[in-house]
Amino acid sequence: MTIEVRNEQTGFETRENFRTTIMKLDRPGDPSVFGQSVRADAQAIIARYPAGQSRSALLPMLHLVQSEQGYVTPDGIAFCADVLDLTKAQVAAVATFYTMYKREPTGEFLVSVCRNTLCGLLGGDEIYAALTEALRIGMNETTADGKITLEHAECLAACDYAPVVTVNYEFYDNQTVESATDLVDRLRAGERPAPTRGAPLCTFKQIERQIAGFFDETSLAADANGSGVPTERGIRLAVERGDTAPSYATKPQPSAASGAGTSAPAKSAADQPSAAAAQQPTSEHDAPLDTAASDPAHPAKPEGQKD
Numbered sequence: 001m002t003i004e005v006r007n008e009q010t011g012f013e014t015r016e017n018f019r020t021t022i023m024k025l026d027r028p029g030d031p032s033v034f035g036q037s038v039r040a041d042a043q044a045i046i047a048r049y050p051a052g053q054s055r056s057a058l059l060p061m062l063h064l065v066q067s068e069q070g071y072v073t074p075d076g077i078a079f080c081a082d083v084l085d086l087t088k089a090q091v092a093a094v095a096t097f098y099t100m101y102k103r104e105p106t107g108e109f110l111v112s113v114c115r116n117t118l119c120g121l122l123g124g125d126e127i128y129a130a131l132t133e134a135l136r137i138g139m140n141e142t143t144a145d146g147k148i149t150l151e152h153a154e155c156l157a158a159c160d161y162a163p164v165v166t167v168n169y170e171f172y173d174n175q176t177v178e179s180a181t182d183l184v185d186r187l188r189a190g191e192r193p194a195p196t197r198g199a200p201l202c203t204f205k206q207i208e209r210q211i212a213g214f215f216d217e218t219s220l221a222a223d224a225n226g227s228g229v230p231t232e233r234g235i236r237l238a239v240e241r242g243d244t245a246p247s248y249a250t251k252p253q254p255s256a257a258s259g260a261g262t263s264a265p266a267k268s269a270a271d272q273p274s275a276a277a278a279q280q281p282t283s284e285h286d287a288p289l290d291t292a293a294s295d296p297a298h299p300a301k302p303e304g305q306k307d
């Protein structure tokens, strides 16, 4: 459903495409459209997980599907279900939960405009409105030339560079209406403007393959520096001031001298806390380090006992 929205402050007309959470499963899907090389890639993904837990591979598998077809198609859902021994309903349920899995064909460049609180207040709302106007598309829509898909996004974890825009998840920091409009103009003209930081820009399908865990040496991603001066300001200040982080809290260990001068008998080795117990956090808000021992559903078994 697409509706027109007028921003009274800016005067911009924007189109909002409110997607339902239902995938377009207008046909059963054919897993055989994925050839041998994709099936080999799928097996490489599954091999990253413990035997018998192949379903854990579903998230990178969905990215692999997007690297091939540009979005999660009925074929992609059938393929994931086939390879991971899941039902198509289970695959679709996961694919519709995360916004990184697209339900319609995605353009060569996915432009995401942060409209969360900080970016929105500092200009993200105006940037998004300007891009809908310039591209004549709304949320999750793609330009007719297939170049750009536009979306507004929640916090992109770069608030120190607000307002931010990402293209295929690469950062363009401290944007303005003018710079963001220039960015999409250049993308449509066939240019690849360099991100403010991080790896060089690649296509949506290429970045999806990387997110699926297949390293691409030509992407130069391994050498890319994703941080910047604002990100590191806290560390620099701490170094200048000699600040250090407090050490991780552990239960106090009885010292050898704790019994000296008293009538208390010396503790035997069996009374001493184990090294693992000594590492347990003292705060009740910290997760225990040894979950098996603390989880009543999975009590620790005596040494040597097997399931």
Ligand code: FES
Binding pocket: 114, 115, 116, 117, 118, 119, 120, 154, 155, 156, 157, 158, 159, 160, 162, 163, 164
């Ligand atoms: S609010 Fe935009 S990156 Fe956090």
